[in-house]
Amino acid sequence: xxxxxxxxxxxxxxxxxxxxxxxxxxxxxxxxxxxxxxxxxxxxxxxxxxxxxxxxxxxxxxxxxxxxxxxxxxxxxxxxxxxxxxxxxxxxxxxxxxxxxxxxxxxxxxxxxxxxxxxxxxxxxxxxxxxxxxxxxxxxxxxxxxxxxxxxxxxxxxxxxxxxxxxxxxxxxxxxxxxxxxxxxxxxxxxxxxxxxxxxxxxxxxxxxxxxxxxxxxxxxxxxxxxxxxxxxxxxxxxxxxxxxxxx
Numbered sequence: 001x002x003x004x005x006x007x008x009x010x011x012x013x014x015x016x017x018x019x020x021x022x023x024x025x026x027x028x029x030x031x032x033x034x035x036x037x038x039x040x041x042x043x044x045x046x047x048x049x050x051x052x053x054x055x056x057x058x059x060x061x062x063x064x065x066x067x068x069x070x071x072x073x074x075x076x077x078x079x080x081x082x083x084x085x086x087x088x089x090x091x092x093x094x095x096x097x098x099x100x101x102x103x104x105x106x107x108x109x110x111x112x113x114x115x116x117x118x119x120x121x122x123x124x125x126x127x128x129x130x131x132x133x134x135x136x137x138x139x140x141x142x143x144x145x146x147x148x149x150x151x152x153x154x155x156x157x158x159x160x161x162x163x164x165x166x167x168x169x170x171x172x173x174x175x176x177x178x179x180x181x182x183x184x185x186x187x188x189x190x191x192x193x194x195x196x197x198x199x200x201x202x203x204x205x206x207x208x209x210x211x212x213x214x215x216x217x218x219x220x221x222x223x224x225x226x227x228x229x230x231x232x233x234x235x236x237x238x239x240x241x242x243x244x245x246x247x248x
Contacts, residue, residue: 002046002111003071004028005035005061007053011100015048015077018104019111032061039070046073046115050100051080051089059092066093066157073114073158077107083191090195093202095159096185113186117162135168135227136214138207149211159184160203167215167225176222196223 006012049058204212
């Protein structure tokens with residue numbers, strides 16, 4: 001079920017009808033308070049927000065959704081043309097930002113892409129679909145879209161899950177921020193690199209100190225996920241031996 005939060009009736013109708021054409025179940029509200037009340041009563045797969053919801057901010061609602069874990073996927077659909085607004089939405093935890101107005105086909109495609117990222121699938125080199133992916137103390141159940149650290153469940157957003165799954169499935173491979181934006185967010189434009197930083201920081205915080213060390217910053221390049229063996233070798237690497245100077 002998708003909840004559309006849009007204060008402009010014409011836009012709300014267009015978004016709702018476009019998504020219903022593809023078989024998605026949609027409910028609509030026009031204001032902040034109604035949206036928050038519905039979100040606290042019903043678990044929605046996706047929430048589609050505008051930046052301005054009447055006198056209130058879609059950014060504020062996005063923060064509450066992420067803080068209280070009220071929905072899996074958040075997509076902003078707005079007429080704003082400023083990069084700062086789009087970046088802010090992504091840094092607050094949104095999974096995508098669609099500039100509106102747009103063609104119904106683009107809206108449908110972007111929404112379905114965001115929903116697919118909620119349940120990412122990873123293939124092995126043999127082409128088989130594994131049930132889970134292990135990387136050190138982290139276990140990723142790709143079918144159930146769940147993550148455990150040392151057998152304790154960790155609650156991640158859809159984008160955080162996709163980011164972790166992508167890094168873990170390419171263990172020890174370094175990715176630039178631009179590469180991660182393209183792979184996880186399907187963004188191919190500059191100016192959004194800080195979005196990656198924000199999501200990496202939130203991901204590390206949720207994983208906890210031990211598992212967070214698996215997500216390594218490669219300064220000047222980007223990020224990588226170390227496998228357990230690599231991390232162990234780094235932790236137990238012997239200190240360099242400094243030769244003693246002989247007295248003359």
